[in-house]
Structure formats: structure tokens, C-alpha cells
Amino acid sequence: MENNDILIRLRYALEIKNKEMAEIFKLGGVDISVPEVIQILTKVDEDDIENDNQLKCNNIMLDSFLNGLIIYKRGKQEPKPGQPNTPEPPVPNSANMNNLLLKKVKIALALTTDDMLDIFKEAGIHVSKGELGALLRKAGHKNYKECGDKFARNFLKGLAIKYRE
Known part of the structure; x- marks a missing residue:
């Protein structure tokens, strides 16, 4: 399943507005504007490849969105005292x-x-x-x-x- 399709279905399931989508991306560390969100969420007909206005969502963008969704729904988690703040390892392009x-x-x-x-x-x-x-x-x-x-x-x-x- 393509990442764009995952975002479209997730947005529908959770009733997330375009402005909230942009905010969630920002919380995940990717700066995307509302018009870019609309481009990501645009479905493309397989017959109409020439009119491709869709912005492709790569694995890093989807991972950032999912991280932003966690922060959006549950709040930012502060590191425990005495524990180093370790960043998440990057998602490989071939990851499922x-x-x-x-x-x-x-x-x-x-x-x-x-x-x-x-x-x-x-x-x-x-x-x-x-x-x-x-x-x-x-x-x-x-x-x-x-x-x-x-x-x-x-x-x-x-x-x-x-x-x-």
C-alpha cells in the first residue's frame, strides 16, 4: 500500500482536517503547508498519469506524520531524569x-x-x-x-x- 493511500485512509478514519494534518506533520519534524497536504491527499487516477498533481509521501514523511500523531494525541514525552534524550533511528527506505x-x-x-x-x-x-x-x-x-x-x-x-x- 502506498504511503499516500495510508495517509488518506488514516485521515478519513480519524476525521483529521487539512490544517490539523499540517500541524501533525510539523510536530513530527516535517514542515508541510496546507496546500502541500492537499497535494499529498489527492488521489491520482491510473489512467491520468500526465495530470499528476500528487505530492509523493516517502517513508520518512510518513514516519514523521505518525510520530507527530502520537505527540498530537498524547502530548510530548519528556525524557526521564538521568536518561539521555536519544533520537529515534531513521526509517530505512525499504522498511515495511x-x-x-x-x-x-x-x-x-x-x-x-x-x-x-x-x-x-x-x-x-x-x-x-x-x-x-x-x-x-x-x-x-x-x-x-x-x-x-x-x-x-x-x-x-x-x-x-x-x-x-
Whole structure:
């Protein structure tokens, strides 16, 4: 699933306005204006490639948006006394953004595992706790499972059903 599509679906599910989108990007460390947000959220027809006004969202921009969403929903986390302020490692271009999407939306919305299972159930897909745990693990862990586009799409669909009722 393309990053632009992820942002479009996430925006719809959480009912985020264009101005708020720009603010969330800024909280994540990427300075994007409202007209640029509109360009990112513009859907492009596959037949109309010449009229491509869409601004492509790369992995770094999506990661910044998700980090900004966490700050927007939960507030900035201050480092604990005596703990160094370590920046997050950069996201490689080949990273599976679907796993990152699940992890960071879970944090931003303060979802429990049961909440996430309910969201998947709303979308009509059954996921076990073990499967969900494998999707939320760190890449490289022996039980890590890459999140496919179908899972990510269904998660965003369930999120829209739950939050737009």
C-alpha cells in the first residue's frame, strides 16, 4: 500500500482536517503547508498519469506524520531524569511501513491489544493475539511477521468504522 493511500485512509478514519494534518506533520519534524497536504491527499487516477498533481509521501514523511500523531494525541514525552534524550533511528527506505503504522497508531490512540483485535473484527477479519503480537514485534525478532497490505487496509477500515460511528 502506498504511503499516500495510508495517509488518506488514516485521515478519513480519524476525521483529521487539512490544517490539523499540517500541524501533525510539523510536530513530527516535517514542515508541510496546507496546500502541500492537499497535494499529498489527492488521489491520482491510473489512467491520468500526465495530470499528476500528487505530492509523493516517502517513508520518512510518513514516519514523521505518525510520530507527530502520537505527540498530537498524547502530548510530548519528556525524557526521564538521568536518561539521555536519544533520537529515534531513521526509517530505512525499504522498511515495511504497515508494521510501523500498526505500532504507532496503537501508541497514538492508546489502544490495547483487545482494542486492536476489536478493530480487526469490525473490518471482518479474525486475528489472533499471537498474530497481532508478531505484527507488533521489532523487525529481526524470531517471531516477527511482516504486515501485508490486506492487514493494513483492514485495520484502517476497522478504525474508520470504530471512530466514525
